[in-house]
Amino acid sequence: MEHTHETYRLEDIDQTHAIGAALFVPFTIVRLCGETSAIDTTLTVELRNFGDFSPPQRTLHLSWSSASIPTQPLGVSDRVITEWAACGIACVVMTLYPGLTVRAVAAEGDRFDYWVDDGQYDYGLEVSGTLGADLDTRHRAKVRQLCDNPYGVDGYVVVVSFASRRVVLSFHRCQEESR
Amino acid sequence: MSNPTGRGLSRQGVDAAFVADEAQKSHLLLEAQLLRAQQQAEAAADKLVEAAMIEERLRERCFTMGLREKAFVHGFSAASCWAQAGDFHHAIGVCQDLLAHSDLPPRLRHRVDAYAKTLCTRRAQWYEELVVHEGE
Numbered sequence: 001m002e003h004t005h006e007t008y009r010l011e012d013i014d015q016t017h018a019i020g021a022a023l024f025v026p027f028t029i030v031r032l033c034g035e036t037s038a039i040d041t042t043l044t045v046e047l048r049n050f051g052d053f054s055p056p057q058r059t060l061h062l063s064w065s066s067a068s069i070p071t072q073p074l075g076v077s078d079r080v081i082t083e084w085a086a087c088g089i090a091c092v093v094m095t096l097y098p099g100l101t102v103r104a105v106a107a108e109g110d111r112f113d114y115w116v117d118d119g120q121y122d123y124g125l126e127v128s129g130t131l132g133a134d135l136d137t138r139h140r141a142k143v144r145q146l147c148d149n150p151y152g153v154d155g156y157v158v159v160v161s162f163a164s165r166r167v168v169l170s171f172h173r174c175q176e177e178s179r
Numbered sequence: 180m181s182n183p184t185g186r187g188l189s190r191q192g193v194d195a196a197f198v199a200d201e202a203q204k205s206h207l208l209l210e211a212q213l214l215r216a217q218q219q220a221e222a223a224a225d226k227l228v229e230a231a232m233i234e235e236r237l238r239e240r241c242f243t244m245g246l247r248e249k250a251f252v253h254g255f256s257a258a259s260c261w262a263q264a265g266d267f268h269h270a271i272g273v274c275q276d277l278l279a280h281s282d283l284p285p286r287l288r289h290r291v292d293a294y295a296k297t298l299c300t301r302r303a304q305w306y307e308e309l310v311v312h313e314g315e
Contacts, residue, residue, distance in 0.1 A: 018198065019205040023213065076216040104201045105208040107256035108263065109294055115252075121187025122249065150290040151252065154185030173185050 004055055006096050010064040013091035017102040019114065021091045026070040027081050028088030031129070031162045032062070039066050041165065045093055048170035060167070062092065078131075082162065086129025087113070090158040093169045094125065098156065111149040116156065124155030124174075133164045147174035188248045197240060204233040204256075211263070224264040231260035235273070251277060251287060258294065267302040271295050 010029070014022035032041045040063035047056045074081055094100050094116060102125065104115040112124035126146040130138055142157045149155070154173050160166075207230040214223035234257035241250035254277045261270035274295035277283055283291070 018202040020202070020209050023209050076213070080216045103198075103205075105205040105212075107252075107259040109255060109259055109290060110252075117187070117190055120189070120191055122190050122252075123185065123187045150255075150284075150287040151188060151248065152284065152286060153187055171185065175186065 005059045005061065007061045007063070008092050008096060010062055010088065010092065011068060013088060013095070016095045017091050019102055019105055021088070021102065024084050024088035024091065025064070025068055026074060027084035029064055029069055030074060030081055031085035033069070037066065037069060039064055039069075043089070043165045043167055045097070045167045045169060047097055048168060050097070050169075050171055058097075060092070060096070062089075082129040082131060083127070085162065086127050086158065086160040089129070089160045089167055090114075090125065090127040093158060093167060094156070097169055098171070100156075109150070112146050112155060122153065124149050124151075124153050125158065126155065127158045127160075129160045129162060131162055133161050133166075135159050135161045135164075135166060135168055139168050139170070143170070143172055143177065146172060147177045149174065188252065189246055190249060192244050192246070197237065200233050200237055204230045204237070207233070208260075227260045227264035228266070231257050231264065231266075231269075234260055247280075247282060248284070251280070251283060255287070255291060255294075258291070262294075262298055267298050267305075271298050271302075274298070 010025055013024065040061065043060045043062060045058040045060050047058065050056065091102055094102055100116040100118055102114050103117045103122065106112055106114055106124070110124070112126040114125040114127070115122045116125045117123065124146055126142045128138055128142050139157060139159045142159060146155050146157055152175060154171070157170050157172065159168050207226045211223040211226035211230065214226065234253045238250045238253035238257060241247070241253060254273060258270045258273040258277070261273060274291050277291050278288065
């Protein structure tokens, strides 16, 4: 399968998005490099429902500064580390592929995590991370959740497997998918 | 490469001050999530109250700009912030304000109504437990 290669510096998510995304950086690094002092890694990103986005399988080379590697424990549960690490990855792929800004944190009850926008319209973004390798089951559940949003807006799902270094980014027309 | 187009909520006409407020409330919500994950509930509640007040301001500005759907989003978020901060009375009031709008979309109306009823039930349970513990 054809792969296209992108590169991105993780710390840049803070300038690209409006939500204070710098907070995600240490969590993402911990999940990507564990106990090592690595300053880069490679992820496979699969784009779904992106029309003429070609090829749908991408290779993402992600790097960060050694100064960003946390030197103290993050003080939260493993589940929180994984979820926030996935949010860091979501900020990267939303910039690189659809080119959208993560604009705001959604409310509890919105059924997705963030609002993203193209300057004219707001859409939903649901993010999830896992230490396992089965992304498809997780992805299906997250699509259902996104499409249950009370506003009837369309949106995006990002799921990340830190075990397989695989990311799925997909777009969903919720009116159609919830029928 | 072009993006797929879909149904979104209009944000046409929002200015730099509005965007700054959106960013500020998002910072506060992320900080509150982190503080809660670190078992610092009181500090998280302080952030949530600040975020709730910004959401109410954003809601009013959306109504003024004619962005009614977006106004409802900020209203529901304000209710959620007040509830998470522990101010059920304020949260239920914000939900009732939303329900008073005849053009609130049916799906959102259902969600807001259910949320307000849950808050009323939880408040009653909480008060009952408070009285029982104080009476022991």
